[in-house]
Amino acid sequence: MAVKKKRKGPVVANEIITLTNVSKAYSTGAPALKDVNLHISRGEFVFIVGDSGSGKSTLIKLLLRELTVTSGYISVMGYDLSKIKHRKIPKFRRNLGIVFQDFRLLKDRNVYENVAFAQRIIQKSNKEIKKNVPSILAIVGLAGKYKAKPRQLSGGEQQRVALARALVNQPTILLADEPTGNLDPKNSWEIMKLLEQINENGTTVIVVTHNREIVNAMQKRVVTLRRGVIISDEEKGGYIDED
Amino acid sequence: MRINTFFYTLKQGFRNIFRNKLFSLASIATIAACLFLFGIFYAIVANFQHIVKNAEEGVSVWVFFDEGIEDIRIQQIGDMIAKRPEVAKMDFISAEEAWEGFRDEYLGEYGDGFTENPLENSANYQVYLNDVSMQSALVTYLESIDGVRMVNRSELVATTLTGVNALIAYVSVGIIAILLAVSIFLISNTVAIGISVRKEEINIMKYIGATDFFVRSPFVVEGIMIGLIGASLPLGFIYAIYNVVLTYVTDRFPQLSSLLSFVGVEEVFNVLVPVSLGLGVGIGFLGSIVTVRRHLRV
Incomplete structure (x- = not known):
């Protein structure tokens, strides 16, 4: 299938993520990504869609430098991820915020501590933490629940905590891996509205999702993967079904 | 490292012990069991050596x-x-x-x-x-x-005592080797439990951008504390048991105590306390380093 490309020329000057001829094969031999070329500019909102096994998760792991490419070139915020040294990875990751489908909160710590945890990792002072955490909790609508433990929160609320944790360090890029996968439609929309708001404030947002309704409604850039290949990259795209 | 990060690390290390109570208890019990066996064995060997030394001095x-x-x-x-x-x-x-x-x-x-x-x-x-x-x-x-x-x-006495000395040395090496093997087996199992308990937390820290040092530090503090507690418990038990056994032997077999002299508890503990605490801290330190290291490549 030919790649549908409706974007108007490559945006280079403000490019924040670059993948050139990136391939990734696992030790089992199955190629997860094949010859992928992708360019994302600062401040963009991009959906990465595709069915199971299409390579979405591999792409996110490559962007996080959890995996390394088998061949090709990948750069995020000027960091060449195929060559970056292990000790430089923490500094690189501090530019990213990450949200997972299963929230990945620390169950033994309350909402405040889960968010403050991210600030402690980048060694913010107690004074800054006391200022920043309530402020971000207010943005995600959880100011009143800062003492609650994750198990006392609904799925939507837990995802908001995860979002607050991802945002409190003011990342340049927010990666959301199936952020609505465990949420009902109402909560899914609330999370997406928050992501849109975050994007409007200048953060580059990349959302990996299966949610057809949201993708079609939001009219954002949509990159579609199928069996490790980008089959479509549309400026105001929609969800493409596999058939 | 910022001062508040240092105290945070320390606090998290202590808190981890209570957060993962089962894991902490299993680790403490493992270290305590190994060091208890080590302590008992050391006390027996020390007394044997003392008795042989006394006999040698009379030759x-x-x-x-x-x-x-x-x-x-x-x-x-x-x-x-x-x-x-x-x-x-x-x-x-x-x-x-x-x-x-x-x-x-x-x-x-x-x-x-x-x-x-x-x-x-x-x-x-x-x-x-x-x-x-x-x-x-x-x-x-x-x-x-x-x-x-x-x-x-007296050729016979000299040969016998030399033989006994050699036997104690061989038996000591043999038992220490067995204890070491048992300890490594038990500790590696405990560490494996620790890995499953910690995997997610370590992954989250790494995704957020924590350095290896930041990830490792609270676990090291926790490991050292567990090692210290795990070493202190058997020391207390051995102290109590040693005194009881010594009193029992002296009272029950007075003729034996006139022939053989035993090492005082203080003398045994002069060696046993630093060695056991050192081993406990070392095991806790290495155990935590190994547990965390496997997940630092995220």
């Missing part, structure tokens, strides 16, 4: 001189013997003292019938050794000295 050789030897030559021979490294101490026994000792021990009042010293040529040096295994080397040397008529020694 001596007797150096007799040629008939009519001059006192000055006896003095010279004494000086030569005293310089030998095998010699722990030596006593000069004159012919009169030798006779008195023999008479008092074996003849009693029957000895009064002797008007002359029957052991006239029995002046000797009684030489005590540092190490009984050196006896034959010393005897060869003593026999070569001009003016020495005869050297008496």
Whole structure:
């Protein structure tokens, strides 16, 4: 299938993520990504869609430098991820915020501590933490629940905590891996509205999702993967079904 | 490292112990069990060595001189013997003292019938050794000295004690090797549990951008604390048990305590406390490093 490309020329000057001829094969031999070329500019909102096994998760792991490419070139915020040294990875990751489908909160710590945890990792002072955490909790609508433990929160609320944790360090890029996968439609929309708001404030947002309704409604850039290949990259795209 | 990060790390290390109670208990129990066995074994070996050492100290050789030897030559021979490294101490026994000792021990009042010293040529040096295994080397040397008529020694006692010493050394090495193998097996299992408990937390920290040092530090603090607690518990038990056993043996078998002398609890603990605490801290430190390291490549 030919790649549908409706974007108007490559945006280079403000490019924040670059993948050139990136391939990734696992030790089992199955190629997860094949010859992928992708360019994302600062401040963009991009959906990465595709069915199971299409390579979405591999792409996110490559962007996080959890995996390394088998061949090709990948750069995020000027960091060449195929060559970056292990000790430089923490500094690189501090530019990213990450949200997972299963929230990945620390169950033994309350909402405040889960968010403050991210600030402690980048060694913010107690004074800054006391200022920043309530402020971000207010943005995600959880100011009143800062003492609650994750198990006392609904799925939507837990995802908001995860979002607050991802945002409190003011990342340049927010990666959301199936952020609505465990949420009902109402909560899914609330999370997406928050992501849109975050994007409007200048953060580059990349959302990996299966949610057809949201993708079609939001009219954002949509990159579609199928069996490790980008089959479509549309400026105001929609969800493409596999058939 | 910022000061608040340092205190945060310390606090998290302590908190981790209570957060993962089962894991902490399993780790403490594993370390405590290994060090308890080690402590008991050390106490037994220390006592064996003490008993053998006491027996060795009682082993001596007797150096007799040629008939009519001059006192000055006896003095010279004494000086030569005293310089030998095998010699722990030596006593000069004159012919009169030798006779008195023999008479008092074996003849009693029957000895009064002797008007002359029957052991006239029995002046000797009684030489005590540092190490009984050196006896034959010393005897060869003593026999070569001009003016020495005869050297008496107990070959059997020396050989037996040397054999016992070697046996204790072999058994010690063997049991330490078994204890080490058991400890490594138990600790690696405990570490494997630790890995499953910590995997997610470590992953989250790494995704957010934590350095290896930041991820590792609270676990190291936790490991060291667990090691210290795991080492302190068996020390307390052994202290109590040792005193009880010593009192029991002394009371129940008084004839045994007159033959054998045991090492005091303080003497045993002078070695056992630093070694056990060192091992506990070392095991806790290494265990936590190994647990975390497997997940740092995220």
